[in-house]
Each structure stands twice: as structure tokens, then as C-alpha cells.
Amino acid sequence: MGFVSAQALHSSLKNTGSQIGLATVYRALADLAQEGEADSLQSPEGESLYRACSLAHHHHLICRSCGLTVEIEADEVEAWAQKTAALHGFTRPEHVVDIFGYCNACVPTTAP
Numbered sequence: 001m002g003f004v005s006a007q008a009l010h011s012s013l014k015n016t017g018s019q020i021g022l023a024t025v026y027r028a029l030a031d032l033a034q035e036g037e038a039d040s041l042q043s044p045e046g047e048s049l050y051r052a053c054s055l056a057h058h059h060h061l062i063c064r065s066c067g068l069t070v071e072i073e074a075d076e077v078e079a080w081a082q083k084t085a086a087l088h089g090f091t092r093p094e095h096v097v098d099i100f101g102y103c104n105a106c107v108p109t110t111a112p
Contacts, residue, residue: 002067003041003049041098059097065106072099 004012010025029050032038039053044064051069059077061070077097085093102108 002069003039003043003051003062004067005043005047005049009050041096044100059099061099061101063103063106064100065102068103068105 006022006026006029009029010020010022013020013025029038029040029048032052033040033050036055037052038050039060040048040050041060041062043049054071057074057078058071059074061072062068077095081093081095085091
């Protein structure tokens with residue numbers, strides 16, 4: 001499952017008959033992200049998106065079109081972050097890396 005906005009989740013819940021309010025959905029998602037039970041990121045448009053994820057540190061490949069999300073191993077990113085931080089005299093680097101692109105099913109066709 002891909003990332004979802006609070007508005008989209010709220011709409012889906014309303015369509016199933018739920019009476020939950022949008023503010024409650026926002027609070028619940030924020031709490032889940034704070035507790036590490038959900039990942040949170042900003043879409044390229046700046047909207048907050050959420051997804052239940054594994055607790056181990058990881059990164060994502062995210063389709064710009066359909067939202068398909070793939071968790072990717074962090075080893076290469078971790079090595080790059082450590083090296084880049086050290087190169088500039090920083091220690092204990094922390095980071096968030098999400099890669100946006102198009103999955104095979106959604107890749108845009110180019111005009112001839």
C-alpha cells in the first residue's frame with residue numbers, strides 16, 4: 001500500500017459509514033508517526049502523507065502517479081550520509097531520503 005493523505009483516509013472512512021472527524025484523523029496519523037508506527041513524508045506538492053511501515057530505518061521509492069511505495073534498504077544511503085557529513089565536518093548525521101519517480105505501470109510515454 002502506498003502513502004495516503006489525512007483527507008483521503010478521512011474520505012475513505014466516511015464512505016464506509018464512519019463518523020470520525022477530519023481533525024481526529026490528523027491527530028491519529030500524527031500520533032502514529034510520532035510513535036514510529038507510521039512513516040510520514042511530504043509529497044512533491046507539499047501535502048503530508050502517511051503509511052504504516054516497518055520500524056527499522058529505511059527509505060522509499062514512491063511512484064508520482066499511483067503512489068506505489070517500495071521500501072528500500074538503507075545501506076548505501078547510510079554510507080553516503082556518513083561520508084558527506086564527515087567531508088563537511090559534521091558528526092551524527094540524521095536524514096530522510098525518499099525517491100520519487102514513476103513505476104513501470106505509470107511511466108509516462110514521450111511524444112515522438
